[in-house]
Amino acid sequence: MNPLAWAAAAAMRSERERACDDRVLGEGARPTDYATSLLEVARSASPGRGRAALAMALTGVALAQGGGTKAYPTVDRVEFVLECMQKNGGKQEFLYKCACLIDEIAQTYTYDDFVEASTAARYQSLAGERGGVFRDPPQVRETAKRYLQIQGEAMKRCGVPR
DSSP: OOHHHHHHHHHHHHHHHHHHHHHHHHTTOOHHHHHHHHHHHHHHSOHHHHHHHHHHHHHHHHHHTTOGGGOOOHHHHHHHHHHHHHHTTTOTTHHHHHHHHHHHHHHHSOHHHHHHHHHHHHTTTOOHHHHHHHHSSHHHHHHHHHHHHHHHHHHHHHTOOO
16 A cells, blocks of 8 residues: 555544534634543453553543644554554563653644654655655754654653663
């Protein structure tokens, strides 16, 4: 599949999630009530889904606390936390550490800038001619380098080894 199609699909998911969150809050729900509802969903989830539900609740809490212009869609925060946990052996102890990591990154990047920078970093080693779009332009290399530096500093602060 074409990397641009991946980016387009991710953008559509993000916009859908952002629209849902905006709608809930736009209908007059208090952010704290919204966060509480998400936590209740997490607590009532079946054991196999508990980790994902809790991650969703944690990111919903972050959203409800006022993400402003840097608000990240809940689904993307959850995916980030779950991927981070998987890289660290799937250990429960990394739930909060990985949530800390995305929160730290969100302090530096708006959501759209995060998507651009993390995509540039992820595909720096993509082989072949198609990979050249991500690894050859100097601006893309610099964007990836800066993201990896910010991510590395955040990993140290949050206690995430990889």
